[in-house]
Amino acid sequence: MSDQVGPVDPAAAGPATVAKKETEQEPPVSFSQSLRDSILEGHTATVIILALLTAFVVGGLLNAFTNTMVLHAWGDFFSDPGHALAAAWDTAVGAYVEMFEGSIFNPHTVAALFQQASFGTAVHDGYLSAVFNPLSETCVQATPLILAGLAVAVPYQAGLFNIGAQGQLIGGMIVATYLGYGVSLPYGVHVVVCVLGGFAGGAVIGWIVGELKARTGAHEVIVTIMLNYVMVYLLAYLLSFGYLIQAPHTTDEITAPIAGNAHLPLLFGSHLRINAGFLVALACAAGVWWLMSRTTTGFEFRSLGKNPSAARVAGMNVERNWVLVMLIAGGLAGLSGATVIQGTDFTLNFQSYGTYGIDAITVALLGLGRPLGVVLAGLLFGALHAGAPLMQVATGTPVDMVQVLQGTTVLFVAAPLLIRSMFRLRAARAGGVGGVMSKGWNA
Amino acid sequence: MELELKGITRRFGPLVANDRIDLSVAPGQVHALLGENGAGKTTLMNVLYGLLQPDEGEILLDGKSVRFHSPRDAIAGGIGMVHQHFMLVPVFTVAENVTLGIEKTRRSGLLDRRKTRQDVRELSRRYGLEVDPDALVENLPVGIQQRVEIIKALVRDATVLILDEPTAVLTPAETQDLFRIIRQLKEGGRSIVFISHKLKEVQAIADTITVLRRGAVVGQRPPDTTEDELASLMVGRDVQLRVSKEAAKPGAVVLDVADLTVTDETGRVWVNGVSFQVRAGEILGMAGVQGNGQTELCEALMGLRPTASGQLTLNGHDLTQATPRQRLHAGVAYVPEDRQEDGLVGDFSVADNMVLDTYDRPPYASGIRLNLDAIASNAAERVKEFDVRTTSADAPVGTLSGGNQQKVILARELGREHKVLVASQPTRGLDVGSIEFVHRRIVEQRDKGVAVLIVSAELDEIYALADRIAVIYEGKITGFRPPTVPAEELGLLMAGATESESAPAAPAATPEAEQ
Numbered sequence: 001m002s003d004q005v006g007p008v009d010p011a012a013a014g015p016a017t018v019a020k021k022e023t024e025q026e027p028p029v030s031f032s033q034s035l036r037d038s039i040l041e042g043h044t045a046t047v048i049i050l051a052l053l054t055a056f057v058v059g060g061l062l063n064a065f066t067n068t069m070v071l072h073a074w075g076d077f078f079s080d081p082g083h084a085l086a087a088a089w090d091t092a093v094g095a096y097v098e099m100f101e102g103s104i105f106n107p108h109t110v111a112a113l114f115q116q117a118s119f120g121t122a123v124h125d126g127y128l129s130a131v132f133n134p135l136s137e138t139c140v141q142a143t144p145l146i147l148a149g150l151a152v153a154v155p156y157q158a159g160l161f162n163i164g165a166q167g168q169l170i171g172g173m174i175v176a177t178y179l180g181y182g183v184s185l186p187y188g189v190h191v192v193v194c195v196l197g198g199f200a201g202g203a204v205i206g207w208i209v210g211e212l213k214a215r216t217g218a219h220e221v222i223v224t225i226m227l228n229y230v231m232v233y234l235l236a237y238l239l240s241f242g243y244l245i246q247a248p249h250t251t252d253e254i255t256a257p258i259a260g261n262a263h264l265p266l267l268f269g270s271h272l273r274i275n276a277g278f279l280v281a282l283a284c285a286a287g288v289w290w291l292m293s294r295t296t297t298g299f300e301f302r303s304l305g306k307n308p309s310a311a312r313v314a315g316m317n318v319e320r321n322w323v324l325v326m327l328i329a330g331g332l333a334g335l336s337g338a339t340v341i342q343g344t345d346f347t348l349n350f351q352s353y354g355t356y357g358i359d360a361i362t363v364a365l366l367g368l369g370r371p372l373g374v375v376l377a378g379l380l381f382g383a384l385h386a387g388a389p390l391m392q393v394a395t396g397t398p399v400d401m402v403q404v405l406q407g408t409t410v411l412f413v414a415a416p417l418l419i420r421s422m423f424r425l426r427a428a429r430a431g432g433v434g435g436v437m438s439k440g441w442n443a
Numbered sequence: 444m445e446l447e448l449k450g451i452t453r454r455f456g457p458l459v460a461n462d463r464i465d466l467s468v469a470p471g472q473v474h475a476l477l478g479e480n481g482a483g484k485t486t487l488m489n490v491l492y493g494l495l496q497p498d499e500g501e502i503l504l505d506g507k508s509v510r511f512h513s514p515r516d517a518i519a520g521g522i523g524m525v526h527q528h529f530m531l532v533p534v535f536t537v538a539e540n541v542t543l544g545i546e547k548t549r550r551s552g553l554l555d556r557r558k559t560r561q562d563v564r565e566l567s568r569r570y571g572l573e574v575d576p577d578a579l580v581e582n583l584p585v586g587i588q589q590r591v592e593i594i595k596a597l598v599r600d601a602t603v604l605i606l607d608e609p610t611a612v613l614t615p616a617e618t619q620d621l622f623r624i625i626r627q628l629k630e631g632g633r634s635i636v637f638i639s640h641k642l643k644e645v646q647a648i649a650d651t652i653t654v655l656r657r658g659a660v661v662g663q664r665p666p667d668t669t670e671d672e673l674a675s676l677m678v679g680r681d682v683q684l685r686v687s688k689e690a691a692k693p694g695a696v697v698l699d700v701a702d703l704t705v706t707d708e709t710g711r712v713w714v715n716g717v718s719f720q721v722r723a724g725e726i727l728g729m730a731g732v733q734g735n736g737q738t739e740l741c742e743a744l745m746g747l748r749p750t751a752s753g754q755l756t757l758n759g760h761d762l763t764q765a766t767p768r769q770r771l772h773a774g775v776a777y778v779p780e781d782r783q784e785d786g787l788v789g790d791f792s793v794a795d796n797m798v799l800d801t802y803d804r805p806p807y808a809s810g811i812r813l814n815l816d817a818i819a820s821n822a823a824e825r826v827k828e829f830d831v832r833t834t835s836a837d838a839p840v841g842t843l844s845g846g847n848q849q850k851v852i853l854a855r856e857l858g859r860e861h862k863v864l865v866a867s868q869p870t871r872g873l874d875v876g877s878i879e880f881v882h883r884r885i886v887e888q889r890d891k892g893v894a895v896l897i898v899s900a901e902l903d904e905i906y907a908l909a910d911r912i913a914v915i916y917e918g919k920i921t922g923f924r925p926p927t928v929p930a931e932e933l934g935l936l937m938a939g940a941t942e943s944e945s946a947p948a949a950p951a952a953t954p955e956a957e958q
Contacts, residue, residue: 294812294813295811295812295813296802296803298813299802303788303791303799306790307784307787307788307789309784309785310786313745313777313785313786314767314771314799315766315767315800316768317766317768
């Protein structure tokens, strides 16, 4: 083996080569050259983009061939083949167009804006807001996904596989909600207290996982999965008894609404739902980037993730780092829960946690465990979620399409070899993305 | 069967891994392929085994040109390969492993286990392999597993057997056994291609030695060529095989280990009441066959493994209960036995690996903030000082050759303040040039007044470096000797002979030692 590595490594080639390397600068590589190389070599980012593309194609096909109209058209394929193809194409593309209009930009809203008598009334009546509403919704949907995605990405960098974003998120929701309706604080302070409470609520759940792993060696994957169940049923329990957190005078499993002071401030007026939670998510992503790449703590986390035994030999306290990393991860997931409660939902019911905690794994995977990647992946899935309702209304495509897209994307991202062979890419040099899935079990 | 390679050229991008290589192996001959890591030995053998296709040149079998598109073709052509890393299924028996892929079935379609077992027994007897066909592979020592690989090749009618660095994983005794087997195979008319970078072994076993350097054949020599000549052919310049050093001037005791006992979770005793001292400016060489508690001793010295009893002091400070970090800070430099597993983070850059245990201290950090500039300039300096051959300090350390990886570890450990250097198997797997470098640095440390403990399974290394030799056997130190001690006496101590028995050349090991 060493001989194979050798020739590729000029270091082994002897003094003459090295001397040349030192005196001679590498010739500058043109942009198109490097672009071509990166596509051909199958860098992980390329694989991700191709995986997304493939998922959309597969999703489109699935959509087209489960549509009754299209199927009827195919029944008449031999008499009118053009119609069958057109119907399939229209259905698949139509759904994506509506999704785009629901999540990024809808030309109809601009037309409506220009039909108004004056700009002043247009702004006042919310026509301007309507133009930006899709983007606002995308950001709103992306906020919890980014935060929970970070909660999976940070432990992943440290070699731990956090499946428990869901449970940690519920922990954050419970605390944030309780502080939201249960205490009375001035504006500003209340928001911050609830957000911090959300962080703490999630951090406690994460800390339990880290502590168990550090003290007993319990595998974090098992512990987090089990804690997810514990938290889901704990929430249901808390909501079913009037004297706990259930709203008074009701039999519904729901809490009282949180105080107005605890709402996250809206960023662009009352017509758009985008709120400060989105800024919290971006700030956390930046913070995670700084933590991981610029601090001694991040250095330890990354060492631990890449080679725990070398980290131990180098004097790092592996167990303490496990606890710390799970505490931070839990806190981020808790924040995610807090932004849902304080930004959009304002009450907590037995389904508030949705699928954020599970989607978070997808987001972290797609984002390669890196903060910027998580933000981009979070925005992408946020857009899918934001666009889905319009797609359903306009084309009759079920919103579940989004889950299919999400699922197929992950499938292709987790199978880089498949993508590489489909697009005839050369093997990537660095470790592939596929390691993400198996890593948790091997660590 | 006569095997001939003509003008084999294989490129990887701009790199020429094999440059017009000619090689011919006569029947019943052991042909050694000698070269440093990265000289292109393994590439050449992968071409021969059908794992890689040559860009130019041809392979001739008995004068007929053949093309191997896969190992299957090569095996059909009578070529067998024993890889450095064995390709065995641990939970299968020897017979099952041997038959895997060419399972013989009875008429009913069931596996013919009896036939396979017979084949294994028969081959085992003919070549003195002594392998039990029913043993589970996972229970076998490494040396026997290697024989299973050889049987696998023989069962597939290999007439040319390629052994890729076969002794890298063997103890000296196992190596001798392997040589005996190779000679028997040779007498049976098979040809052996023996790949190695170890001069002594090549001299001992080969009929012809072909030396490769940077992908090209630089010479062919008979086995009676001197070691110095082979080494300089291999490296391309004159090499000093034995580091010159002056007599040690030992100072005060720095490292004092008293009655140290180390057990594992299952209660097994790995280190049993070991006591020794290392003085400033001397090298204590700890000799012993692998697996006699050296690994555990080193880990206990570093605080990576709890000690059951005993005491460890450094310049009089008790470190018995200290954490690994406290020991590093107290001035212990440590070169671990397994550099890839314990010494380096392969995916990290050379620069990051240079501060792997100092990243949290100034100038590399202020508070929790890393000072990337300081880390980069430190790396630039050390890369120059230790002549680390890398494209840049930002390259992942895993892409470097073994010798350069070891230089990175040495640069890191010797770069911070230290009073003791503990180096375990410091040159394992390194080529001649790197060994020379590492040995020179270690002697340099001694001359600077550092107390040095070298743990090595290679007697050559112990003799080359040690000012005093301690021998470890089954977790106990069986004796201390000066470096002038004859190798036979050390061998006896390594086999467990006690003080009184080894002093006057005792006949054999004690019955106790044989257990």
